[in-house]
Amino acid sequence: MATHVASLFSIVTGSSDPIYRQLIEQVRRLIAAAVLKPGDVLPSVRDVALALAVNPMTVSKAYNMMETEGLLSRARGIGMLVANGKTSAHQQLEREALLRPTLERAAAEARQLELNTETVMALFAKILGESK
The missing domain is CATH 1.10.287 (Helix Hairpins)
Known part of the structure; x- marks a missing residue:
C-alpha cells in the first residue's frame, strides 16, 4: 500500500485515549472499511513516529499489540502486514x-x-x- 503516513494516521494529543490506542483504533477502522486489506504493508515504526512526532516506542507498542491480537503479522525484511483472515x-x-x-x-x-x-x-x- 503506497499511502502516505500523514494521510493514514492522525492523533489527537489532547484526547483521553493514549496515542497507541488511537493508532490501534484507526487500524481497526481502516481494516473494517477495507481501506487496508490483507497483505498490505503498514508504514514503518520510524516513519509513523516521525510523521506524527511521537515516540517510536509508542508506535512499536501499538504494532506489537495489534500483532498479538492477530490484526497484523510480521514479515521479515518487509515489516508489518495486515494479517489474512477474517470472513x-x-x-x-x-x-x-x-x-x-x-x-x-x-x-x-x-x-x-x-x-x-x-x-x-x-x-x-x-x-x-x-x-x-
Whole structure:
C-alpha cells in the first residue's frame, strides 16, 4: 500500500485515549472499511513516529499489540502486514461493533432531548442519505 503516513494516521494529543490506542483504533477502522486489506504493508515504526512526532516506542507498542491480537503479522525484511483472515460476516460484526459506541452516545443524547424514535430515525436516515 503506497499511502502516505500523514494521510493514514492522525492523533489527537489532547484526547483521553493514549496515542497507541488511537493508532490501534484507526487500524481497526481502516481494516473494517477495507481501506487496508490483507497483505498490505503498514508504514514503518520510524516513519509513523516521525510523521506524527511521537515516540517510536509508542508506535512499536501499538504494532506489537495489534500483532498479538492477530490484526497484523510480521514479515521479515518487509515489516508489518495486515494479517489474512477474517470472513466477511466477521468483518460485518466488527464494523457494527465499531459503530455501536457512537450510536449509543447519539441514543443517549436523543433521550436527553426527549426526541421520539421516529424523529431520530428519520433524521438519521436523512443524514445517511446526504453525500459527503
